[in-house]
Amino acid sequence: MANEANRDRRRRLYRARLDTLERELNPLYDMYWRRAHQVALELGYSSYEDMFAEIKAMNHGVFYGEVQSFVQETNSLYQRQLDKLVRQRLGVSLSDLEMSDVPYLFRAPEYDRYFSTERLLPTLHATLAGLGIDPLAQHRVHMDTEARPNKSPRAFCAPVRVPDEIYLCVMPHGGQDDYQALLHESGHAQHFAHVRPDQEFEYRCLGDNAVTEGFAFLFDHLPYNPLWLQQYLGYADAADYVRFGYISELFFIRRYVGKFVYELQLHRQNDGLDGMAKAYSAALSDALMIEVPPEHYLADVDPGFYVGSYLRAWFLEAAMRMILQTEYSKAWFRNPGAGEWLRAAWSMGQKHNSPQLLLKLGGGKLNADPLRFFIEGVLGR
Template sequence: MSVQPFLQDQNAKVEQLYRGVTHTSWMAQTTGEQEWAQKAGEAQAKLRTYFSDRRVYEKVQAYLQEGGLTALEKRQLESLKYSFRENQLPEESLKELSQLSAELNHMFNTYSPEVSGKKLSANDIRNILINSSDLQAREEAWKASKEVGKVVEEKLLTLVNKRNEAARALGYANYHQMAFENQELDRDEIFAIFQSLIDLSDSTYRKRKGELDQELAAKFGIPVSALRPWHYADPFFQEAPASEEISLDRYLKHGDVEKLTAATFAAMNIPIADLYAASDLKPRPGKNPTAFCMDMDRKGDTRVLSNNEPNTYWMGTMLHEFGHAAYFKYLAPELPYILRMHAHTLTTEAIAMLFGKMTENKEWLENILQLEKEKVDQLAPALEKHEQLKMLISARWIITFVFFERELYENPGQDLNALWWKLVKEIQLVNPPEGRNLPDWAAKIHFTLAPVYYQNYLLGELTSAQLYQHIKTEISQQFFTSAVGDFLNQQFFQLGSKYSWNEKIERATGQPLNPQFFVDAYCRTLPESTAK
């Protein structure tokens, strides 16, 4: 069989299996029903079992050795190679991995922590940590947010060990090493970049974090040394709290985050409001309490799950998730099915992050939220300072997670609870609770739902900073224009996975990924007059 009929056959089979995965996964995440969780695990196992076929894998490798391949043929074969390589396992092993993951996802989606006999949703806990001045209530809510860690720890560690066994069977030291290679990422290079970001941001981060700690200590009437994780605005200290001065909650209280999201993308001639009909945007018991975007068929059925409330957090979340959705919606339909997806998870995260941070962008506040220019100008210095703090906190949190996850897979039997809080203290500069020896790390769903994925959030931020600077200097000084929308659509969305992730970035911005753009934007010391 020549390469073209082979690729046509592969595209058709992958499409059929992919649709089974997305349908059952969507139902599992939106209903919380065990039956759908079971079906999602089975569908994922079918996909992985197909990619475990060694005969097909060997054909892919043989075709890649042939001469005369077009660039598009080679790219499809490379994509298939990575999918097959990580699944060269016995069928029973693949089924076990998929089922364990599905069971854990179901446990996360259906678990509700309690405080004094009252069940709390994720939004309840978030609201307490953002708004409450009751120190006992804050501590109880924070501890409640970690309860799921105890529930899932044993099964999660079983899954981690099973993933490692699978990776070792394929010749890798552990699953983490395998995952990086199959994501076309140089692990040593990525960890060196992240360590460099810690070093380059250190003085600025310590200054901004110190200012935040002083404010929180004064707010709660305690010494800075007494601050603990529950004094911050979210359970993992991954976000900077918005001060009353710059909080948009008062403007969004009676607003419509769905309409504002639609207006944002419509202003750039990349409308997404038609995607609302199939999406699931309101909170209710049983559904996944977080947010995500899912491309159901790579042919236009793109959906977002969210749990919207009229506040700044969910406004940013909607912009983030529909950044993903815009990317998926505008993929060029003429691309082969295998390539009708993002070039890399970091490239779709870059677009999501580009839009997600618009809640602190002067142009968005004035043109989309329609605040008066005088008000926006008044807020601008505090917004710039807060955005810097937010990005540095986010980067430190991501690095903490990524460094921990590497150690988790390298030695799952070590004292993971102690390791977690050691890294939190050293990287995030957050004081651990005294005498606590519980699997707080396991309360983060990404260890289950998206293993060895988290580095892509920070790589996405690096890409986002590079894209934004290129747009402002080469495309348009005004962001919310059709010219910028056309650039993103034609130079990023439509290309899908036609090119490798770094080639795609270089084609769009004129150079490969360069972390200096992030450093320039967020790691500099602001002038004192601006920071006041």
């Protein structure tokens, strides 16, 4: 659907997908989530939500208030900027936007010429070199760039043995999405490859995944930095693209807030899943200001309450970026001192959860303020 210009065809494709999901997959997801909730009770927790609140040392009630405040404080900005983008790209207003339009809305092929396939890997290597970082981390990171049948078209990181055997798998095809995906997964790879080998297994391989996601976000946000775009891609006067990127990011952050609100309800259920489809649609529609169909209410849920990890990672990334810009300038990505800072942070693995890590790195309380600062700096208030 991302490349389908015909709106009616997008609608039909989306409807067919929803019908298949409801008919074929939702019965399986229903069994899965009922059993997952039951296992949490068998382990002595009051709910699946309660279990992961303890595992991740995360007060979901407090965090709910924080993310809801973020949504409320960005409502006007989000509505104004998204409506403008929708009118420009689709010729309709925000009130007429449908979920079947969203992949096409954010595809933006006009920017592809700046993100060529040929420059993808050299750009990654040059970025890491600017930080004084070996892209292969002394042969601990194994780059799989071979084109093979049925190979995943999207980059991913597989930390097989941390820190000694990390795989970064990529099949370059170019475009802004490809660059961000590779940078994101490279952030994971460099994090895992630089963990101190004498760290306990739990700190090397387990812990708060908001930490590794925060490092991944730090790298995948580089294409929103005009200085990085100009230095490594020769993309000058990129204000329109950067603005587009921040609108896209705000959309997806708010989507995850909607998911978090919904999953709090879902994972407190112990006696069935009745009403959850309606709750899913209501929570996401409210966050996105778009009518979201209910059919994804079980498929659009990651195990382990990972939605909370992603949201905390967005907060952590913005806070770390603020520290790096303060210490090393907005061009921190070409300063070996920033590379040393990153290596020191990476070496801890996930010994500390995201709020603790931020304090150790010299930041303050983990919250949405730095994230909102960067978004409003580009999009206004």
